[in-house]
Amino acid sequence: MEFAIGVDIGGTKIQFAAVNREGAIMERQLMLTEALLGPQQLVDKVLAGIEGMISNLTPGGRIAGIGIGSAGQIDFRTGSVAFAGETLPGWTGTPIKRLVEERFHIPAYVDNDVNVIAVAEKVFGAGREFESFVVIALGTGLGGAIVESGQLVRGAFGGAGELGHVSVDFNGPRCPSCGNYGCIELYASGTGIARLGAESLSAGATAAWKPNSREIIEAWLQGEPLAGDVMDRVIRALGSAVAGFIHTFNPEAVIIGGGVSETGPVFLDALNEAVQARTSAAMSKACRLLPAYVGTDAGVIGAAAQVWHYGNNR
Amino acid sequence: MEFAIGVDIGGTKIQFAAVNREGAIMERQLMLTEALLGPQQLVDKVLAGIEGMISNLTPGGRIAGIGIGSAGQIDFRTGSVAFAGETLPGWTGTPIKRLVEERFHIPAYVDNDVNVIAVAEKVFGAGREFESFVVIALGTGLGGAIVESGQLVRGAFGGAGELGHVSVDFNGPRCPSCGNYGCIELYASGTGIARLGAESLSAGATAAWKPNSREIIEAWLQGEPLAGDVMDRVIRALGSAVAGFIHTFNPEAVIIGGGVSETGPVFLDALNEAVQARTSAAMSKACRLLPAYVGTDAGVIGAAAQVWHYGNNR
Numbered sequence: 001m002e003f004a005i006g007v008d009i010g011g012t013k014i015q016f017a018a019v020n021r022e023g024a025i026m027e028r029q030l031m032l033t034e035a036l037l038g039p040q041q042l043v044d045k046v047l048a049g050i051e052g053m054i055s056n057l058t059p060g061g062r063i064a065g066i067g068i069g070s071a072g073q074i075d076f077r078t079g080s081v082a083f084a085g086e087t088l089p090g091w092t093g094t095p096i097k098r099l100v101e102e103r104f105h106i107p108a109y110v111d112n113d114v115n116v117i118a119v120a121e122k123v124f125g126a127g128r129e130f131e132s133f134v135v136i137a138l139g140t141g142l143g144g145a146i147v148e149s150g151q152l153v154r155g156a157f158g159g160a161g162e163l164g165h166v167s168v169d170f171n172g173p174r175c176p177s178c179g180n181y182g183c184i185e186l187y188a189s190g191t192g193i194a195r196l197g198a199e200s201l202s203a204g205a206t207a208a209w210k211p212n213s214r215e216i217i218e219a220w221l222q223g224e225p226l227a228g229d230v231m232d233r234v235i236r237a238l239g240s241a242v243a244g245f246i247h248t249f250n251p252e253a254v255i256i257g258g259g260v261s262e263t264g265p266v267f268l269d270a271l272n273e274a275v276q277a278r279t280s281a282a283m284s285k286a287c288r289l290l291p292a293y294v295g296t297d298a299g300v301i302g303a304a305a306q307v308w309h310y311g312n313n314r
Numbered sequence: 315m316e317f318a319i320g321v322d323i324g325g326t327k328i329q330f331a332a333v334n335r336e337g338a339i340m341e342r343q344l345m346l347t348e349a350l351l352g353p354q355q356l357v358d359k360v361l362a363g364i365e366g367m368i369s370n371l372t373p374g375g376r377i378a379g380i381g382i383g384s385a386g387q388i389d390f391r392t393g394s395v396a397f398a399g400e401t402l403p404g405w406t407g408t409p410i411k412r413l414v415e416e417r418f419h420i421p422a423y424v425d426n427d428v429n430v431i432a433v434a435e436k437v438f439g440a441g442r443e444f445e446s447f448v449v450i451a452l453g454t455g456l457g458g459a460i461v462e463s464g465q466l467v468r469g470a471f472g473g474a475g476e477l478g479h480v481s482v483d484f485n486g487p488r489c490p491s492c493g494n495y496g497c498i499e500l501y502a503s504g505t506g507i508a509r510l511g512a513e514s515l516s517a518g519a520t521a522a523w524k525p526n527s528r529e530i531i532e533a534w535l536q537g538e539p540l541a542g543d544v545m546d547r548v549i550r551a552l553g554s555a556v557a558g559f560i561h562t563f564n565p566e567a568v569i570i571g572g573g574v575s576e577t578g579p580v581f582l583d584a585l586n587e588a589v590q591a592r593t594s595a596a597m598s599k600a601c602r603l604l605p606a607y608v609g610t611d612a613g614v615i616g617a618a619a620q621v622w623h624y625g626n627n628r
């Protein structure tokens with residue numbers, strides 16, 4: 001039996017999994033990232049975790065490849081880190097692919113954490129039937145990935161898909177991370193929802209309670225009016241942005257994943273309505289808004305899915 | 315000597331040209347579109363114009379192919395019109411490629427008028443050295459085209475690149491053509507600039523003078539303060555949108571063409587400054603903002619350039 005090893009490197013934890021051709025996790029392990037210990041420690045953890053996966057394999061199991069998804073901007077061609085910010089200090093420049101291949105003599109693929117979610121969708125999920133789709137990951141921030149003609153859109157150095165830094169209000173607040181004004185991430189993401197919540201509460205002159213996005217979404221689902229106003233802004237902003245992505249890419253689907261979207265059908269239905277109202281008829285008809293098929297394990301399954309997607313092993 | 319015949323079908327005129335491999339126009343003809351006469355008359359004009367180009371060829375000249383750029387949404391694969399609005403009434407559904415190939419027995423390529431400008435840039439212009447770039451055409455409206463890995467991004471049915479219908483203000487006015495709010499076309503285009511000008515004048519309680527975009531740009535260049543305010547909004551809105559495109563595509567270049575951009579370096583310099591301030595450092599460093607290389611004849615030269623780009627005749 002053949003397996004792909006997936007590694008999902010995030011700011012707080014590293015997930016390892018052995019994934020079969022059907023996308024099922026056969027074996028898994030979790031480590032804390034402890035990013036502040038620096039890049040050498042992180043590399044050691046990654047190599048140790050892969051080692052562990054290999055030695056735990058059932059007899060007769062074969063490793064077809066190792067797929068890695070990492071926070072930060074990754075140069076897919078070289079498999080090294082083009083840029084990583086405060087999430088993974090010192091990680092910039094690490095030649096992950098080379099280090100892993102030198103150690104294990106197995107082909108490795110390295111990409112950023114949202115691109116591998118798109119690969120998971122392409123290989124196992126909602127993207128199987130589509131050649132052209134956009135993935136939006138609504139987590140702490142807003143990440144994106146774009147598939148055109150069945151391939152990820154990468155741009156000059158693999159930085160394409162930073163959809164969180166598309167402006168939906170050129171008179172809006174300045175984005176601390178990119179310098180643009182009114183980036184969609186400032187509205188439709190965990191931190192964005194919390195920001196709008198705090199703004200709305202201070203305008204309402206209520207006590208200095210700072211709800212997080214989960215609390216705001218729960219209050220919204222229970223019909224609390226202030227939370228309703230906040231989520232109305234979130235959905236209008238995101239609806240305008242998604243309509244813009246549809247006009248930009250003419251995709252067959254927009255796939256919504258990440259923690260915020262796991263709120264369920266109420267959120268997606270409201271978003272879908274906002275998007276429909278903002279999209280030209282022909283493009284709207286050609287495009288479906290879908291929840292991500294692969295759930296909380298999308299990062300590690302997507303990391304592994306690279307092996308099946310690029311490895312020509314099918 | 316080999317020629318490509320280019321045909322540029324617009325709302326008011328049709329341009330025909332015989333273009334050589336270096337992008338020079340060797341022969342040209344202009345017809346009025348008279349779109350209201352309907353699609354059959356339009357087809358007849360297009361065929362007659364091509365006929366004329368062929369019969370005027372110098373002895374020994376060979377036609378390598380016929381390239382057509384048309385207003386509206388074009389399905390490149392079939393070479394037929396997917397959707398054309400009021401600009402070319404009844405044009406939707408016309409199988410241009412088939413009609414032209416049946417008549418002349420020469421390979422024909424049909425695409426929309428902005429995609430062929432991107433092809434002109436790829437074959438003859440600023441895009442020759444780039445595999446990944448975005449073209450923005452600032453005319454009456456705002457059109458776009460996207461090149462990734464040397465190929466046009468087309469999406470589900472060839473509608474990709476409608477960059478004018480990306481929102482830069484989700485609380486802005488509703489766009490009459492697509493339904494989104496605060497589309498960038500409502501700010502940074504001939505009609506957008508005129509709209510902001512009228513708004514600004516009525517706020518200033520001046521007489522009911524309605525300047526067009528050319529007059530506003532001229533007044534801006536001469537230091538007129540009200541026009542300065544208008545153009546400041548235009549440039550901030552367009553700067554935010556272009557920064558968003560850079561974050562989306564990580565392109566090597568953004569190429570700005572169309573009538574508004576022909577204002578010259580003052581406009582492009584101001585836009586460049588606004589874009590730089592709004593773009594994350596790594597992406598900004600990797601991307602140049604350039605004026606379109608091919609000028610007023612970009613439509614017909616680009617139409618012809620399809621023959622050299624797709625024909626494998628190089």
